[in-house]
Amino acid sequence: xxxxxxxxxxxxxxxxxxxxxxxxxxxxxxxxxxxxxxxxxxxxxxxxxxxxxxxxxxxxxxxxxxxxxxxxxxxxxxxxxxxxxxxxxxxxxxxxxxxxxxxxxxxxxxxxxxxxxxxxxxxxxxxxxxxxxxxxxxxxxxxxxxxxxxxxxxxxxxxxxxxxxxxxxxxxxxxxxxxxxxxxxxxxxxxxxxxxxxxxxxxxxxxxxxxxxxxxxxxxxxxxxxxxx
Amino acid sequence: xxxxxxxxxxxxxxxxxxxxxxxxxxxxxxxxxxxxxxxxxxxxxxxxxxxxxxxxxxxxxxxxxxxxxxxxxxxxxxxxxxxxxxxxxxxxxxxxxxxxxxxxxxxxxxxxxxxxxxxxxxxxxxxxxxxxxxxxxxxxxxxxxxxxxxxxxxxxxxxxxxxxxxxxxxxxxxxxxxxxxxxxxxxxxxxxxxxxxxxxxxxxxxxxxxxxxxxxxxxxxxxxxxxxx
DNA sequence: ATCGTCTGTCACAAATTCGTCACCACGCAC
DNA sequence: GTGCGTGGTGACGAATTTGTGACAGACGAT
Numbered sequence: 001x002x003x004x005x006x007x008x009x010x011x012x013x014x015x016x017x018x019x020x021x022x023x024x025x026x027x028x029x030x031x032x033x034x035x036x037x038x039x040x041x042x043x044x045x046x047x048x049x050x051x052x053x054x055x056x057x058x059x060x061x062x063x064x065x066x067x068x069x070x071x072x073x074x075x076x077x078x079x080x081x082x083x084x085x086x087x088x089x090x091x092x093x094x095x096x097x098x099x100x101x102x103x104x105x106x107x108x109x110x111x112x113x114x115x116x117x118x119x120x121x122x123x124x125x126x127x128x129x130x131x132x133x134x135x136x137x138x139x140x141x142x143x144x145x146x147x148x149x150x151x152x153x154x155x156x157x158x159x160x161x162x163x164x165x166x167x168x169x170x171x172x173x174x175x176x177x178x179x180x181x182x183x184x185x186x187x188x189x190x191x192x193x194x195x196x197x198x199x200x201x202x203x204x205x206x207x208x209x210x211x212x213x214x215x216x217x218x219x220x221x222x223x224x225x226x227x228x229x
Numbered sequence: 230x231x232x233x234x235x236x237x238x239x240x241x242x243x244x245x246x247x248x249x250x251x252x253x254x255x256x257x258x259x260x261x262x263x264x265x266x267x268x269x270x271x272x273x274x275x276x277x278x279x280x281x282x283x284x285x286x287x288x289x290x291x292x293x294x295x296x297x298x299x300x301x302x303x304x305x306x307x308x309x310x311x312x313x314x315x316x317x318x319x320x321x322x323x324x325x326x327x328x329x330x331x332x333x334x335x336x337x338x339x340x341x342x343x344x345x346x347x348x349x350x351x352x353x354x355x356x357x358x359x360x361x362x363x364x365x366x367x368x369x370x371x372x373x374x375x376x377x378x379x380x381x382x383x384x385x386x387x388x389x390x391x392x393x394x395x396x397x398x399x400x401x402x403x404x405x406x407x408x409x410x411x412x413x414x415x416x417x418x419x420x421x422x423x424x425x426x427x428x429x430x431x432x433x434x435x436x437x438x439x440x441x442x443x444x445x446x447x448x449x450x451x452x453x454x455x456x457x458x
Numbered sequence: 459a460t461c462g463t464c465t466g467t468c469a470c471a472a473a474t475t476c477g478t479c480a481c482c483a484c485g486c487a488c
Numbered sequence: 489g490t491g492c493g494t495g496g497t498g499a500c501g502a503a504t505t506t507g508t509g510a511c512a513g514a515c516g517a518t
Contacts, residue, residue, distance in 0.1 A: 155464060183466095193466055195506060200465095202507095216474060216505065217385040384475060422477055424495060429476095431496095445485075445494065 048118060049078045077118055145204070152204050157182065161197055165212060165222035174219040277347060278307045306347055374433070381433050386411065390426055394441060394451035403448040 051064060064078060080101040100118050137146040145152040145162075154162065160182045165173055178194055179185040198220060202209035213221045280293060293307060366375040374381040374391070383391065389411045394402055407423055408414040427449060431438035442450045 157465070191466080192468075192506085196466075196508085199507065199509095214506070215382075386476070420477075421479080421495090425477075425497085428496065428498095443495070 048115060049076055050115070051078050051080050079114060079118055147206055147208075154201075154204065157197060158201050158204070161194075162201055162222075165220060168222065170221060170223050172215045172219050172221045176219075178219060276305070277344060278305055279344065280307050280309050308343060308347055376435060376437060383430075383433065386426060387430050387433070390423075391430055391451075394449060397451060399450065399452050401444045401448050401450045405448075407448060 049067065064080075067076065067078065077100070100114060102114055145154060161178065164178060164181055175194060179191070183193065185191075198212060198214075202212055205211060211222055211224065213223060215221055278296065293309075296305065296307065374383055374388075390407065393407060393410055404423060408420070411426075412422065414420075427441060427443075431441055434440060440451055440453060442452060444450055
């Protein structure tokens with residue numbers, strides 16, 4: 001059983017629904033007009049968000065950006081509904097980081113299939129998702145960090161950086177790649193910004209600082225259990 | 230760097246291409262008509278397969294089923310290209326277990342975005358790029374060497390050197406060739422650099438130092454099991 | 459406006475890597 | 489055995505890379 005948040009214009013209502021994988025049905029759980037979609041998302045932390053880009057009052061993209069800006073909702077896959085296959089919208093959505101899109105008109109069956117596929121794809125990530133070692137807990141999907149049970153606040157930049165490192169799953173992330181993906185630097189920049197942020201991350205990781213390993217001349221690598229040889 | 234197999238009808242050629250995430254470009258590596266797409270996939274184990282459903286001679290779906298039937302290719306994500314958004318095809322593809330699809334016509338940019346998104350999603354799952362021989366495990370992406378499970382850190386130069394030796398698969402690598410490929414030395418240089426690095430590599434190989442064999446007057450050779458003849 | 463936080467840059471310190479060298483050991487031809 | 493050529497080894501210094509603390513501007517909240 002998965003929780004799916006649908007932000008649609010046809011119903012003109014924000015619905016928090018439960019998607020039953022077995023029966024392949026949506027079922028409305030709650031509907032609330034007072035709250036914004038983003039607020040609901042942050043409260044309920046659904047497994048998937050279906051976001052219609054053609055919302056009556058607001059801009060779908062800004063909703064999306066808001067969702068991505070918050071660590072709690074950042075990891076949630078978003079399936080976008082775009083009007084009559086306008087390529088520009090589709091591209092913009094994907095570039096922003098949407099996980100999938102469906103173009104109108106679509107059959108309900110197709111939407112179900114895509115939702116199911118997306119849930120299937122992301123299920124592994126969301127389920128196995130927490131890295132734990134001792135009093136160190138990193139929830140992969142929300143990327144919240146807990147040290148000895150206490151949540152650690154990460155700034156937006158730190159969050160993006162840590163996320164890339166963690167999601168790389170032990171692989172080395174090159175300096176250039178990190179600078180590009182976190183800071184948007186296009187060409188090889190000579191900057192110490194990355195080093196500084198790595199240092200700040202390590203500070204916040206406390207005694208687990210070693211999880212972020214330096215690979216000299218290449219970049220950095222995140223390992224859950226930095227075993228000394 | 231990811232390897233992507235594209236099975237298309239417009240080129241009427243099976244292309245094994247390399248998709249450069251950084252530059253966001255495809256680059257053709259090899260093209261081969263004699264083999265079937267499935268054979269190539271099983272041989273090369275790409276990170277992603279782009280499968281056109283409207284293949285000239287054969288049925289795209291059967292290709293897909295073949296891919297899923299073999300353990301080697303079963304885990305590889307498949308992105309389907311379907312003709313003019315025929316809903317039936319799309320549904321059938323997703324039901325079979327395709328990971329994504331793109332409907333024609335599409336812009337190249339859009340395909341790139343979807344490929345990139347799919348690779349990003351599945352990056353963790355596909356454990357590629359590891360060289361194994363004996364109890365050696367050389368992970369290309371991690372820049373790590375495992376000896377009987379224990380991780381060994383290599384510097385960038387050491388890694389390049391060892392990689393060339395291992396990939397030579399037992400063949401002797403001449404000094405000049407190594408100096409050229411690792412250090413970029415164009416002409417025959419009189420330097421002891423290579424020797425020093427070989428020594429350092431042997432140190433890190435521990436009791437497996439003998440795997441790097443000296444071929445006097447020629448170069449070096451890597452053998453997984455240095456059996457006394 | 460004021461305060462606090464986040465961020466990028468800088469200068470300097472520390473750490474690592476790397477190439478070279480001197481010296482030694484070994485193999486081979488005679 | 490002797491001599492020559494080739495490779496092994498340890499040490500050293502230079503160059504490169506990264507860690508670190510301080511600082512100032514940007515930004516937002518109060």
